[in-house]
Amino acid sequence: MFLTDNLKLRSRLILAPMSGITDLPFRLLNRRFGCELAFVEMINARSLGYKSKKTQRLLSTDAQDRPLGVQLLGKEPAYLLRALDILNSYKFDLLDFNAACPAPKVTKRGEGASLLKDPEKLGGILKLLVENSPVPVTVKIRLGWDKTESNTREIALAAQDAGIKAVFIHGRTKMQEYHGDVDYDVIAKVKKALRIPVIASGNIFSGELAKRMFDETGCDAVLIARGALGNPWIFREISYFLEHGKEPARPSVISIIEIMSGHLDACVGFYGEKAGVVIFRKFFSWYTKGFRKIRPLREGSSRAKTQETMREMIEACGRYQKQ
Numbered sequence: 001m002f003l004t005d006n007l008k009l010r011s012r013l014i015l016a017p018m019s020g021i022t023d024l025p026f027r028l029l030n031r032r033f034g035c036e037l038a039f040v041e042m043i044n045a046r047s048l049g050y051k052s053k054k055t056q057r058l059l060s061t062d063a064q065d066r067p068l069g070v071q072l073l074g075k076e077p078a079y080l081l082r083a084l085d086i087l088n089s090y091k092f093d094l095l096d097f098n099a100a101c102p103a104p105k106v107t108k109r110g111e112g113a114s115l116l117k118d119p120e121k122l123g124g125i126l127k128l129l130v131e132n133s134p135v136p137v138t139v140k141i142r143l144g145w146d147k148t149e150s151n152t153r154e155i156a157l158a159a160q161d162a163g164i165k166a167v168f169i170h171g172r173t174k175m176q177e178y179h180g181d182v183d184y185d186v187i188a189k190v191k192k193a194l195r196i197p198v199i200a201s202g203n204i205f206s207g208e209l210a211k212r213m214f215d216e217t218g219c220d221a222v223l224i225a226r227g228a229l230g231n232p233w234i235f236r237e238i239s240y241f242l243e244h245g246k247e248p249a250r251p252s253v254i255s256i257i258e259i260m261s262g263h264l265d266a267c268v269g270f271y272g273e274k275a276g277v278v279i280f281r282k283f284f285s286w287y288t289k290g291f292r293k294i295r296p297l298r299e300g301s302s303r304a305k306t307q308e309t310m311r312e313m314i315e316a317c318g319r320y321q322k323q
């Protein structure tokens with residue numbers, strides 16, 4: 001499928017941007033299992049200008065980390081234009097604009113999902129980005145601030161009119177945050193109303209749920225978000241399900257240990273030992289979801305400070321059984 005004129009994708013499974021999660025080690029790990037397009041987490045247009053170490057690290061990529069999108073958060077034209085200028089020296093394939101983040105610290109500045117309340121303003125920002133970005137521009141939206149179907153269509157059409165190349169749509173409202181049902185019907189209506197690709201997001205936790213999203217909405221591709229946490233092989237599993245109509249065998253505990261170990265090394269290589277181990281702690285919990293009686297080991301991992309201690313915790317998982 002052509003997501004944009006210059007970006008042809010073999011896979012219709014895309015790794016969603018996730019703040020604090022989709023760093024270079026995580027993206028490369030997911031790519032090993034069949035993820036093709038991935039995103040850097042949202043970056044505030046204003047803070048891009050500070051060129052902090054943290055922002056530099058967010059923008060880090062390498063030759064294997066392709067194709068790759070970057071996502072901007074913001075609302076002020078001057079900061080957005082400066083951000084485009086800065087991003088010009090990086091090689092991203094797509095520029096996505098975030099109009100979906102429900103975090104109060106973001107919405108109270110009138111950014112993220114707050115822009116869903118004003119489709120005209122959102123359209124104006126997107127037009128500015130389209131006119132000035134050297135790479136194709138997309139947008140990530142939700143169904144709206146709170147629910148009204150006509151509002152969702154109005155937002156999506158305003159985005160399309162602004163000249164963007166695709167819409168990523170999380171099938172929940174801002175008020176739902178990450179809970180409650182995904183509205184497949186409204187995504188389907190948006191897909192029917194637009195001529196550009198629509199990529200759906202929300203509860204893509206299994207092959208069955210991915211198939212449901214494709215079948216019920218007619219979307220062009222899906223975004224995998226929480227489903228990839230501690231579960232990067234989900235890309236392989238969903239592809240298998242879509243092809244064969246059944247779930248493949250789950251990875252063995254031994255292969256999960258191998259994957260965890262490689263992920264830990266990649267975090268330490270990227271962030272240094274101290275920060276890398278701290279960052280890996282949350283992944284340890286996700287990887288060990290469903291392991292019987294794992295709690296004490298998990299608590300131990302949340303205090304681990306060195307790569308060696310964390311590795312011992314990972315290897316100790318071999319003594320546990322997965323449900």
Ligand SMILES: Cc1cc2nc3c(=O)[nH]c(=O)nc-3n(C[C@H](O)[C@H](O)[C@H](O)COP(=O)(O)O)c2cc1C
Nearest residue numbers: 016017018019041042140170201202203204225226
């Ligand atoms: C920890 C976390 C961080 C997220 N960060 C971002 C982000 O930076 N940009 C964005 O557009 N969406 C972000 N999202 C939303 C996801 O991309 C996705 O749309 C949402 O989680 C719904 O999909 P799911 O139900 O399959 O998790 C984030 C979600 C989570 C759980």
